[in-house]
Amino acid sequence: GNSVTQMEGPVTLSEEAFLTINCTYTATGYPSLFWYVQYPGEGLQLLLKATKADDKGSNKGFEATYRKETTSFHLEKGSVQVSDSAVYFCALFPYSGAGSYQLTFGKGTKLSVIP
């Protein structure tokens, strides 16, 4: 079955530090990959996505590249801000021929950015 393995948290960084949250996946075929963010007390927001190998998703200074050879989709940001403090979820959506539309989530990584 499909699975997503995400870097364990929590992660605490100082403002302007570089962020990497690792994400690897197991899936049949060519899934779509996503990063979602959940700010304190809120629901999930789609942060960025990539639908095929070598695609780079980017948004709000965050980037992630779909690496099929390493089955990875690591999230990066060059300079984090206090407002980036949130829980980040890596997720995959199977390709349409797989017969399933379930979004598979990683366990989430809590990021705290301190001034």
Place this chain on the structure above:
Amino acid sequence: SAVISQKPSRDICQRGTSLTIQCQVDSQVTMMFWYRQQPGQSLTLIATANQGSEATYESGFVIDKFPISRPNLTFSTLTVSNMSPEDSSIYLCSVVGQMNEQFFGPGTRLTVL
């Protein structure tokens, strides 16, 4: 992207009672999903709700506990029945976009005493 609203946004309920959560989407969608997020945990899919057919439940979730309605292409409800403190969670509905991305509602934060 789809705009999704949920009601109520939060509730505190007594053990043994039931709560119905509403999900409204601003566009017509075929598939809607209901997820549960227990405190400090990731999301777990409860069921897939398609208009005009019975919901499809994931392992560990049953219709008697989580009945779902899907009367049209923009609306769905999830009922949490005979609640216990273990049902305290955030319940989220979601829909699939054109690029297979899923958009989520703001969630309903349920506390069962």
